[in-house]
Amino acid sequence: MSSTDPVRIALIGAGRIGANHAELVARHVVGASLVAVSDPIGDAAARLAAALGASTSTTDVADVLGSDDVDAVLIAAPARSHTELVVAAAQAGKHVFCEKPMAVTLADADRAIAAADSAGVVLQVGFNRRFAPGFSAARAAIDAGRIGTPQLLRSLTRDPGPWGGDPARVPQWTIFLETLIHDFDTLCFLNPGARPLRVTAVADALIRPDAKASGHLDTAVVTVVFDNGAIATAEASFSALYGYDVRGEVFGSAGMVTAGRGDTTDMVFYGSNGIEIDTSRRDTDLLRSSYIGEFTAFVDAIRSQKPAPVTGQDARTALAIALAAIRSVETGAAVDMNEVTA
Structure with missing residues (x-):
């Protein structure tokens, strides 16, 4: 990815906070493009993707993790699913923005951090304050x-x-x-x-x-x-x-x-x-401006190949x-x- 290419982001989890995040990424984060939405429930992904102009919607997260048209994922699924999604996304070579908490046990936090480190992808956690x-x-x-x-x-x-x-x-x-x-x-x-x-x-x-x-x-x-x-x-x-x-x-x-x-x-x-x-x-x-700020920082970290400003270790602490x-x-x-x- 060149420093001028948009970062193609897929949302995982189209609930209240996921829909908010997707709208901000699609319309307010310079250098980002919302290309896909995934949610297992009904037509939630299809409705949100249509509203925001994302080209792909799916009920199966494997579709976005396996897509060559996705550079990064934004995880806004229920908290207890975060670790498995972080690990799967990292293993698929996708950069990861994960809403808090990244994990609910220290063992899972360590698994998420190790997966991102092993894959060489950016892992940022959503401590928006x-x-x-x-x-x-x-x-x-x-x-x-x-x-x-x-x-x-x-x-x-x-x-x-x-x-x-x-x-x-x-x-x-x-x-x-x-x-x-x-x-x-x-x-x-x-x-x-x-x-x-x-x-x-x-x-x-x-x-x-x-x-x-x-x-x-x-x-x-x-x-x-x-x-x-x-x-x-x-x-x-x-x-x-x-x-x-x-x-x-x-x-x-x-x-x-x-x-x-x-x-x-x-x-x-x-x-x-x-x-x-x-x-x-x-x-x-x-916290609208805070959300835009953290997504912008995530995109900048990917494009500049620098560490995320809020790391998996911060989330572990x-x-x-x-x-x-x-x-x-x-x-x-x-x-x-x-x-x-x-």
């Missing part, structure tokens, strides 16, 4: 030494409410493996070069207490201690009534940076009911923190990271 302007600027300030030594960090994710999901359809530990995993990566991103040492977590079903008996958890707080002495917290809730809320903060010896805002514009309304702002209700609205948090909830004790091996 790194590409949000505020978070990117915060990291630049940290790299420049403007806050001194990081001492206290915070990252949070609050999904918009009221939460109306069915707890029975939410896989156990989703709050750690699919929600807070973003925050675990953010804490590592905003504390560059530091290694997580110890994790303590508490979690409960505060939104749906009736579902706790079946293992459903919808609210959590995690503390992570790093080897540079920094103490970090990550928190999540499935129901923020005021909108989608994603924020980060790093306090250091010389200053502090914050990132993340939920408002959709800088307009503030002052009226008889008080002060009002419009807030984002969906991740695809709040975030997963290890998530697994430590799960063990902490199960045991009620702090968990040393060197104890997390599965």
Whole structure:
């Protein structure tokens, strides 16, 4: 592939987030071309491909993995299928962008990383917060030494409410493996070069207490201690009534940076009911520019033959923190990271 050829991308998984990603790749990512859509359910792939001008649709992922007209795949299938798809795509010689989590066990994470390394393909994982302007600027300030030594960090994710999901359809530990995993990566991103040492977590079903008996958890707080002495917290809730809320903060010896805002514009309304702002209700609205940024970085890595900016190893580190948090909830004790091996 020359540096001027478009990267031909196939989407795997045409659900809500996959459809969003496909639209951005097809219409907003310079140097990319959406050429195929694969989804096993009904006519989902055919409908999305037709809407976005992709030439191929299929219910069988083998069709895109075996196609000479596909350079890379964007995996947005259910989380528990990610590892097998990463391995299959890499073995087929396709570059891989995989939504988080890349895996739900460390053994599977290692398999995915090894497959990409063996095939010599780019593997990038979808930790989109790194590409949000505020978070990117915060990291630049940290790299420049403007806050001194990081001492206290915070990252949070609050999904918009009221939460109306069915707890029975939410896989156990989703709050750690699919929600807070973003925050675990953010804490590592905003504390560059530091290694997580110890994790303590508490979690409960505060939104749906009736579902706790079946293992459903919808609210959590995690503390992570790093080897540079920094103490970090990550928190999540499935129901923020005021909108989608994603924020980060790093306090250091010389200053502090914050990132993340939920408002959709800088307009503030002052009226008889008080002060009002419009807030984002969906991740695809709040993080739209972040998604475009991460897909653009993926395409640039392929065309320039450089490593992805968010690697499989980054995904493994975030997963290890998530697994430590799960063990902490199960045991009620702090968990040393060197104890997390599965």
